[in-house]
Amino acid sequence: MKRKLAVIGNGMAGVRCVEEIYRLSPDAFEITIIGDEPHPNYNRIMLSKVLQGDTSITDITINEFSWYKERGIRLLLGEKAVRIDAGSKKIFLESGMTIPYDELILATGSSAFTPSIPGIHKSGVTAFRNIKDCETMIEASESYRRAAVIGGGLLGLEAARGLLNLGMEVHVVHNASYLMNRQLDTMSADMLKRELMKQGMRFWMEKRTEKIIGRKRAEGLQFSDGTKLVADLIVLAVGISPNIAIAAHSGIVTNRAIVVDDYMRTSVPHIYAVGECAEHDETVYGLVAPLYEQGKVLARVLTGADTAPYKGSIPYSMLKVSGVDVFSAGDIQGDVEVALQQYNGLHGTYKKVTVRGGRIAGAVLYGDSSEGMKLLDYLKKKTPAEVLLEQAVGPGTGGADAAVIAMADHETVCSCNGVSKGAIVKAIAEDNLQSVEQIRDKTKASGSCGGCKQLVGAVLACALAGAIGAAKKVTPICGCTPLGHEEVKEAIIKRVYTDSAQVREELGWSKADGCFVCRAAIPYYMGMVDEGNRDGADHEDYEDRILGNVREVFFNTKDIQLPYPVRTEMSENYLQPSDVLVRDFGLAAVPAGWEVYVGGHAEHPVKQAQLLAVEAEEDMALQLAAACVQWYRESAYYGERPWKWLERIGLQPLREKLLDRENQEELLNRWQAAERTEMAWSGK
Structure with a gap:
């Protein structure tokens, strides 16, 4: 008899975990997914593109209703879970329905943070978090002309760009001295601000909103310095709050979010958490790549497969605004040193890489983010800073094509979904792919945050032009992988892996447990890397x-x-x-x-x-x-x-x-x- 698996949350993290579970063991569970929105699973990150008019709601749907039906997944939409009884293993819904479970995944996500500002609940004030918020903003643009976005971070700027596209006059209010102050330095932020001002945005920097003015409906903002801004629509983009109420009310340990261990287990047996509602090692992630990494670990735990523990992720950001190319990862401020800083006024590009203890710690790219995934890979592997001398290419001088040609086949193009350059090139050749959309549908590359879309396009262009591609034929190590010995050795050298299972998982082995050939080869290569990290004999004797x-x-x-x-x-x-x-x-x-x-x-x-x-x-x-x-x-x-x-x-x-x-x-x-x-x- 199948075990009962319940998932509270129909968002990206929870459903991706279910996808992994189904891939590993399709007959292991009888699955029920509970979602409080009326929509099937969709890509929340791409809402900014919907608002900007670049895509539609249908285009950002990840799993249609048919996907759930084909897999026998019971989908309950418009339902809110209010309490969990861990003793009887039951979930109680607001509608009165009761859902039994053997294993439970909390993937409740997060909500837009609502600051304590007088007037915050007036009509004309909205967050920018889900499809309903997006529809509210589009509807408002048809009747009103002046919008104020509170928050000059990633989400706020994407919302502002969308409102511009809807024909509104847009004012961005930010409490810091420069935009995206958590991800950028002053140089890149200043370049970004100048570009967005050219596009029509207006900025109110170092402003703290004291209250939202207006009698029945919002009519503007009053700031702590006494100045005012008249606006018909107020959009809140000042952060997120993990949805932890059901966990807290059910006796599960919470802090800022639901506390989990390295295997995504909560304090209560048989209850797990992934995504923006989970707190691992005192960190809550709001980016898609870490959420997917958590889901992979949990899927293996629930199906009984070997898995390396989740040890945290490197945060990175890519701004999705037309005409602007921004990438940021790791630490760019604080106790770091600047190892590389390049500015090209002619091309309007900027590149900065920081180091800590001789190893790459952070990076900022503006105007050309084609090196973003390579730098992110360096961050993940804690690569020595010397590699910058070997890879030195000034921003704007090579572009995406040069970055693609320089990449090894095993290097990651789409960090969210773990898709390598080699996997994309192989798909292009085998399936005669001709567009980024076809590559997305086949490999999932660019299908989540969309930040790698330019790089995926460059891989496609280079492959179709014959600059890269089926290159030399590589003899695979074994039948579990298309990778050859050299590719696996290089990957192991560049990254610290905890065990063979993690190597097989992250390099995309078709068999989770491998075969007798790779089960011997991988430990050998790991052992040789380990030896190389040990000190040899003292020179004296x-x-x-x-x-x-x-x-x-x-x-x-x-x-x-x-x-x-x-x-x-x-x-x-x-x-x-x-x-x-x-x-x-x-x-x-x-x-x-x-x-x-x-x-x-x-x-x-x-x-x-x-x-x-x-x-x-x-x-x-x-x-x-x-x-x-x-x-x-x-x-x-x-x-x-x-x-x-x-x-x-x-x-x-x-x-x-x-x-x-x-x-x-x-x-x-x-x-x-x-x-x-x-x-x-x-x-x-």
């Missing part, structure tokens, strides 16, 4: 310690992790024949000293080992051979034999790498660290 163990380990390579089991040979008498030339790694005594060989193979196909170098002393030959094994460990693909590895990387590049004494010493340091760790694990 480096030679004494390395030479004391290298001979023993060289002839007993099972004591260290390797991409493939190898065979080694050492011939100490050049007058007697040996198998050095058909071994993976070998040393042979010769009159001039010692020859070091690599890449032999005694079975089919038989391969003769290649001469790497000749060393005068045995110790130096042993060190070179050990460094070669270590480089094989670090750069070979899991399951790749040494002869195949050598054919792939080439003998000459290998010599250049290993005959550089500094490189050789670093490799030997890492060899020694790995050998010590393996010995410790084995108890030797």
